[in-house]
Amino acid sequence: MARLILLLGDQLSAGLSSLAEADPAEDVVLMAEVAEEAGYVPHHKKKLAFVFAAMRHFAEALRVEGWQLRYTRLDDPENSGSLVGELERARAGLAPDEILCTEPGEWRLRQALAAVPGLTLLPDTRFLIDPAGFRAWAQGRRQLRMEYFYRDMRRRTRLLMEGDKPAGGEWNYDHDNRGTPPPGITAPTLPAFEPDAITREVLELVERRFPDNFGDLHPFALAVTRADAEKARDHFLAHALPRFGDYQDAMRLGAPVLFHAHLALYLNIGLLDPLDLCRRAEVEWRAGRVPINSAEGFIRQILGWRECVRGIYWLHMPRYAEANALEARRPLPEFYWTGDTDMACVRDAVEQTRAHAYAHHIQRLMVTGNFALLAGIDPYLVHVWYMAVYADAYEWVEMPNTIGMALFADGGIMGSKPYAASGAYIDRMSDYCAGCRYKVKLKAGPDACPFNYLYWDFVARHRDRFARNQRMGPIVRNLDRMTEARKAEIRADSARFLDALVPAGSRWNG
Numbered sequence: 001m002a003r004l005i006l007l008l009g010d011q012l013s014a015g016l017s018s019l020a021e022a023d024p025a026e027d028v029v030l031m032a033e034v035a036e037e038a039g040y041v042p043h044h045k046k047k048l049a050f051v052f053a054a055m056r057h058f059a060e061a062l063r064v065e066g067w068q069l070r071y072t073r074l075d076d077p078e079n080s081g082s083l084v085g086e087l088e089r090a091r092a093g094l095a096p097d098e099i100l101c102t103e104p105g106e107w108r109l110r111q112a113l114a115a116v117p118g119l120t121l122l123p124d125t126r127f128l129i130d131p132a133g134f135r136a137w138a139q140g141r142r143q144l145r146m147e148y149f150y151r152d153m154r155r156r157t158r159l160l161m162e163g164d165k166p167a168g169g170e171w172n173y174d175h176d177n178r179g180t181p182p183p184g185i186t187a188p189t190l191p192a193f194e195p196d197a198i199t200r201e202v203l204e205l206v207e208r209r210f211p212d213n214f215g216d217l218h219p220f221a222l223a224v225t226r227a228d229a230e231k232a233r234d235h236f237l238a239h240a241l242p243r244f245g246d247y248q249d250a251m252r253l254g255a256p257v258l259f260h261a262h263l264a265l266y267l268n269i270g271l272l273d274p275l276d277l278c279r280r281a282e283v284e285w286r287a288g289r290v291p292i293n294s295a296e297g298f299i300r301q302i303l304g305w306r307e308c309v310r311g312i313y314w315l316h317m318p319r320y321a322e323a324n325a326l327e328a329r330r331p332l333p334e335f336y337w338t339g340d341t342d343m344a345c346v347r348d349a350v351e352q353t354r355a356h357a358y359a360h361h362i363q364r365l366m367v368t369g370n371f372a373l374l375a376g377i378d379p380y381l382v383h384v385w386y387m388a389v390y391a392d393a394y395e396w397v398e399m400p401n402t403i404g405m406a407l408f409a410d411g412g413i414m415g416s417k418p419y420a421a422s423g424a425y426i427d428r429m430s431d432y433c434a435g436c437r438y439k440v441k442l443k444a445g446p447d448a449c450p451f452n453y454l455y456w457d458f459v460a461r462h463r464d465r466f467a468r469n470q471r472m473g474p475i476v477r478n479l480d481r482m483t484e485a486r487k488a489e490i491r492a493d494s495a496r497f498l499d500a501l502v503p504a505g506s507r508w509n510g
């Protein structure tokens with residue numbers, strides 16, 4: 001037999017480099033659902049079902065196209081439980097001359113596959129810059145600022161460009177992207193996709209094999225084929241993108257998606273293509289259906305942030321996984337898994353995460369991420385949580401966002417200052433505080449919003465480090481101006497609150 005093509009669960013793209021190299025008449029594609037990948041973090045049930053259902057549908061599509069396929073299901077009695085084990089089983093049966101695989105999106109798996117004799121890793125061409133290109137861009141720069149990277153990517157891809165100038169006159173319209181939706185505005189409803197027989201079989205498998213995992217499996221309405229993911233994409237472009245920019249940072253109780261795309265899960269698994277998506281957003285702007293702040297803001301997330309975090313991941317792994325610049329050691333509180341907290345903002349973010357395997361960026365960054373930052377929770381444990389609970393979570397994108405952007409544990413590689421905020425920010429951007437048991441305007445005492453005193457306790461704990469940070473300097477000076485009595489009050493409130501946190505059980509705490 002000629003070649004064996006190992007196709008991973010997040011490589012469900014027709015134009016994948018390994019498939020492009022292969023010959024459907026001679027080569028065999030290997031896909032495998034394995035316990036090791038399903039269990040190395042306690043994935044949300046919906047995420048497991050999404051990945052397995054999308055894999056099975058993709059396999060079916062390959063068969064229809066005429067590919068020869070070897071597909072191991074999770075409950076096949078012969079399943080060895082690991083991708084390398086499945087490769088070796090296939091090698092023993094098929095005796096291929098060569099094994100091909102497109103680069104995996106995770107350092108751990110890359111190490112494992114790189115050690116397999118006869119296996120060639122091919123570049124993942126679904127990204128707009130490869131790790132070597134990013135390394136070259138980063139070389140010699142003291143700080144990796146996304147904004148400069150993003151401008152270079154705009155020039156490189158010609159997205160939103162007029163000659164050598166940015167379309168509309170500015171590179172970045174973030175200043176127009178901080179509105180809150182006025183009462184009465186309703187966000188579009190996400191399209192729902194009825195599970196077919198293949199998906200229903202997967203749902204039954206997940207329920208049976210992962211009964212104790214976090215998250216609601218039902219209702220399950222995610223797209224699991226490219227055609228349906230494209231319907232979700234078109235729905236977003238027509239109905240939500242026009243207001244994406246204006247309300248990008250807003251949060252509303254019980255409204256998980258607002259005007260966000262809810263497309264990262266389809267991009268990251270390979271059902272949608274990032275460059276194609278950006279081009280379509282640009283077309284909407286050029287046709288006058290979408291304002292520039294929405295089109296540019298959306299394209300920046302994909303062209304800038306998405307590509308940049310991947311570059312940072314491959315540049316700094318494996319050390320990045322252990323980064324803990326602020327020496328945060330607290331265990332993850334149980335409410336990250338139960339939602340059982342009086343903090344209305346955190347409760348809403350966790351509850352909708354449990355229901356949908358989704359929360360939008362500001363909830364991830366400024367609610368659950370901000371709390372973990374202020375409370376000093378161990379970054380690795382926070383990483384495991386984010387990696388487990390979101391349907392779009394793969395290590396190359398989740399880890400830099402969690403360890404770098406949300407927790408500042410990389411000491412400033414991802415951002416020049418921590419994204420720390422008191423309750424006033426959450427109050428300004430959301431409607432959570434009105435219904436919360438805590439009072440956002442109170443700064444001290446048992447009824448005060450915990451974000452208020454935890455914020456200052458965080459600044460005080462890292463005072464010396466932040467005093468050296470240009471952007472944190474004014475905040476440190478505000479702290480220094482406080483009386484000793486006020487500082488003692490902050491310490492006491494914070495200690496009372498933090499000491500009362502119930503840690504999650506050991507299964508969830510590393």
Ligand SMILES: Cc1cc2nc3c(=O)[nH]c(=O)nc-3n(C[C@H](O)[C@H](O)[C@H](O)COP(=O)(O)OP(=O)(O)OC[C@H]3O[C@@H](n4cnc5c(N)ncnc54)[C@H](O)[C@@H]3O)c2cc1C
Nearest residue numbers: 260261262263264301305306361364365392393398401402
């Ligand atoms: C702590 C934390 C953990 C995160 N974990 C993940 C993760 O596991 N997987 C993931 O894809 N994103 C992650 N993000 C980034 C971002 O929150 C999600 O991409 C976004 O919420 C997905 O929802 P959406 O498709 O509605 O995105 P939108 O808000 O509509 O944005 C459009 C697209 O831009 C891209 N994007 C936006 N922000 C980022 C970013 N910071 N990094 C990379 N891509 C971005 C996504 O592909 C997204 O689909 C994380 C952010 C934080 C703060």
Ligand code: SF4
Nearest residue numbers: 343345423433436449
């Ligand atoms: S008062 Fe504080 S804890 Fe309550 S919702 Fe507002 S920010 Fe969150």
